Amino acid sequence: MTMAVETMAYREALFETMDGALAQSEDSFIIGQGVDDHTGIFGTTLGLAEKYGSHRVMDTPLAEEAITGISVGASLNGMYPIMTHIRADFMLLATNQIVNIVAKYHYMFGGLFKVPMLIRAVVGRSWGQGAQHTQSLQSLFAHIPGLTVIMPSDSASILTAYPHVINEITAPVISFEHRLLYELDFAIDRQQIAETKDPLASQLKRRGDDVTIVATSVMVLEAMRAADHLAPFDINCDIIDLVNVSHPDTAMIIESVRKTGRLLIADTSWQAYGVAAEICRIICEAAPSVLQEPVVTLGMAATPCPTAKTLEDMYYPDLYDLCDNICKLVTGLEEHNIDLPAKEPITDTYKHFRGPF
Amino acid sequence: MTISNLYIKLFREALKIRRVEERIIDLYPYDKIQSPVHLSIGQEAVAVGVCDALRTEDWIFGTYRSHALYLAKGGDLSLMFAELYGKVTGLSQGKAGSMHLAAPDVGMMGSSAVVASTIPHAVGAAMGAKHRQTGQVNVAYFGDGALEEGVAHESLNFASLHQLPVIFLCEDNGFAAHSPVEMRQSFDRQTLLETYKIPTTLIEEGWDFEKISKVMSELVEDVRQGGGPKYLEVKTYRAREHVGPGEDFDAGYRNRDDYEHWCAHDPLILDQDSVALVEADIKQAIDAAVLFAEESAWPGRAELMTDVI
Numbered sequence: 001m002t003m004a005v006e007t008m009a010y011r012e013a014l015f016e017t018m019d020g021a022l023a024q025s026e027d028s029f030i031i032g033q034g035v036d037d038h039t040g041i042f043g044t045t046l047g048l049a050e051k052y053g054s055h056r057v058m059d060t061p062l063a064e065e066a067i068t069g070i071s072v073g074a075s076l077n078g079m080y081p082i083m084t085h086i087r088a089d090f091m092l093l094a095t096n097q098i099v100n101i102v103a104k105y106h107y108m109f110g111g112l113f114k115v116p117m118l119i120r121a122v123v124g125r126s127w128g129q130g131a132q133h134t135q136s137l138q139s140l141f142a143h144i145p146g147l148t149v150i151m152p153s154d155s156a157s158i159l160t161a162y163p164h165v166i167n168e169i170t171a172p173v174i175s176f177e178h179r180l181l182y183e184l185d186f187a188i189d190r191q192q193i194a195e196t197k198d199p200l201a202s203q204l205k206r207r208g209d210d211v212t213i214v215a216t217s218v219m220v221l222e223a224m225r226a227a228d229h230l231a232p233f234d235i236n237c238d239i240i241d242l243v244n245v246s247h248p249d250t251a252m253i254i255e256s257v258r259k260t261g262r263l264l265i266a267d268t269s270w271q272a273y274g275v276a277a278e279i280c281r282i283i284c285e286a287a288p289s290v291l292q293e294p295v296v297t298l299g300m301a302a303t304p305c306p307t308a309k310t311l312e313d314m315y316y317p318d319l320y321d322l323c324d325n326i327c328k329l330v331t332g333l334e335e336h337n338i339d340l341p342a343k344e345p346i347t348d349t350y351k352h353f354r355g356p357f
Numbered sequence: 358m359t360i361s362n363l364y365i366k367l368f369r370e371a372l373k374i375r376r377v378e379e380r381i382i383d384l385y386p387y388d389k390i391q392s393p394v395h396l397s398i399g400q401e402a403v404a405v406g407v408c409d410a411l412r413t414e415d416w417i418f419g420t421y422r423s424h425a426l427y428l429a430k431g432g433d434l435s436l437m438f439a440e441l442y443g444k445v446t447g448l449s450q451g452k453a454g455s456m457h458l459a460a461p462d463v464g465m466m467g468s469s470a471v472v473a474s475t476i477p478h479a480v481g482a483a484m485g486a487k488h489r490q491t492g493q494v495n496v497a498y499f500g501d502g503a504l505e506e507g508v509a510h511e512s513l514n515f516a517s518l519h520q521l522p523v524i525f526l527c528e529d530n531g532f533a534a535h536s537p538v539e540m541r542q543s544f545d546r547q548t549l550l551e552t553y554k555i556p557t558t559l560i561e562e563g564w565d566f567e568k569i570s571k572v573m574s575e576l577v578e579d580v581r582q583g584g585g586p587k588y589l590e591v592k593t594y595r596a597r598e599h600v601g602p603g604e605d606f607d608a609g610y611r612n613r614d615d616y617e618h619w620c621a622h623d624p625l626i627l628d629q630d631s632v633a634l635v636e637a638d639i640k641q642a643i644d645a646a647v648l649f650a651e652e653s654a655w656p657g658r659a660e661l662m663t664d665v666i
Contacts, residue, residue, distance in 0.1 A: 066477040066511030073481025100471050109459045110449025111664035145665050171666045
């Protein structure tokens with residue numbers, strides 16, 4: 001047994017990487033609304049303005065498009081910008097810069113320029129966040145060539161990915177961080193993190209022969225819980241944490257489905273034109289014959305997110321829905337008679353989160 | 358009239374730009390340049406005067422109408438023609454074309470087809486320059502229509518708030534595509550800039566590259582010494598259509614009288630002695646650049662798929 005395993009909250013992992021980025025290079029800076037205030041992006045930048053100065057940890061006017069463009073200019077001039085959006089929804093105000101400029105600056109000018117930067121966007125959920133504080137927009141940006149879009153699902157993933165992005169990648173990266181993850185403790189293995197060969201690669205989190213579950217962000221945790229619940233019923237899940245939404249490990253997905261013959265995709269966003277649709281495209285184009293059953297996808301209801309708790313609980317799939325879908329897919333039976341977990345929204349399960357946002 | 362060294366230097370530069378664009382007009386019907394072109398004919402003096410006041414290591418960010426800016430900043434003519442032709446020897450292997458000229462080695466840091474979108478880039482580069490204490494001046498070069506965009510206001514606010522070494526250069530030709538300013542702006546631009554506490558300077562004589570250079574030089578020196586952001590607006594006149602090689606005085610949104618008023622001041626038209634002095638060299642340079650473009654190879658699949666990430 002290694003002694004290296006410790007426990008760290010997602011928020012703490014984020015803080016460690018932010019502190020590390022500022023310590024590593026004088027030319028790195030964090031910029032975003034409220035990065036220097038008493039909440040410090042949910043604790044992930046808390047105290048860093050005092051430590052490194054307000055020119056390194058910059059609060060901004062409410063100007064998402066300009067801040068993104070300013071980060072482009074700063075990046076061209078040798079700085080490394082880390083932008084924060086306390087809700088991914090606000091990032092839409094910067095869509096022109098992200099899609100028309102950031103994604104294209106390297107290609108459009110034939111490689112004359114590079115604009116390395118990290119954009120951190122927090123995906124909200126529960127406690128009445130409503131339609132404009134909950135959107136999980138990974139597919140919108142992963143659609144655009146030139147962007148790398150990641151969704152780290154635990155503390156180890158943050159500690160693995162962020163230093164690599166900040167220190168090694170000379171291109172823009174957008175990371176969607178799920179708010180529900182922030183206060184959760186995860187086991188981390190420093191040695192394993194240090195030895196990871198491809199820090200942004202999709203990860204096989206669990207092995208099983210009956211069904212492949214491809215999941216993103218907090219849905220990886222849900223898939224792990226579902227797999228724990230179903231193991232006693234001899235239903236065994238292969239779970240792939242996609243991590244890199246824009247550049248998934250297609251070989252890993254195809255190999256897994258070749259083994260299990262069954263594929264379930266659980267994403268934090270809507271299914272249409274999203275991660276679910278894209279993983280289906282990959283399988284359909286590259287290896288349709290590996291599927292023994294039709295694909296099953298889980299995502300949010302095809303509506304804007306409602307605010308009332310009763311509606312919100314219906315809008316998101318829960319552990320019961322996930323287990324039920326896995327059982328139906330694996331047994332081939334609508335009435336599978338396998339005991340399912342209580343119907344409880346995951347936000348009640350992860351009781352740490354209590355708003356206001 | 359006594360002719361200064363500065364005058365003849367800038368005259369040569371401005372005439373070169375005009376002749377380059379006249380060559381583009383000549384070539385356009387032959388489909389040698391298969392992309393939109395936004396010509397600067399009539400506006401050359403602004404780019405020439407502004408860039409004369411800058412060092413090579415000072416940066417400028419332009420728009421889709423940037424042939425003049427690129428050349429005035431010192432961009433190579435052969436690489437530009439090859440880029441317009443879509444050849445692999447072009448600045449950006451043909452991936453950029455007329456609307457996205459760039460040459461980082463001379464401080465031409467990019468140009469965008471989306472109005473106002475490069476304004477924050479100059480502000481951000483200025484933030485980098487201030488942080489790293491390089492003494493570099495950054496220029497956001499845009500048209501009057503850009504000041505209607507939200508990002509322009511966000512950028513002005515940020516630049517003033519942080520007293521960044523950036524100059525906002527408004528090239529006012531009076532039209533956003535075909536819409537006159539009075540249909541677009543409820544505000545007075547000078548007052549607007551004063552609201553952001555950014556000092557403004559206005560030059561009415563947009564044909565006078567010497568004056569533009571002198572005024573710009575003073576602003577550049579001030580900004581370089583830490584004097585904070587400045588705004589310079591230069592009135593000018595676009596002689597050709599918004600996009601394309603032709604004239605459009607019969608389109609109904611403007612008339613030829615305005616054009617002729619500007620021609621009556623234009624040294625590139627009036628000063629035929631200086632034209633005669635520099636014309637031959639310019640023609641030779643353009644011939645060579647066009648030949649280079651003609652003889653260059655096309656980009657292929659390798660270029661298509663490289664430099665995406």
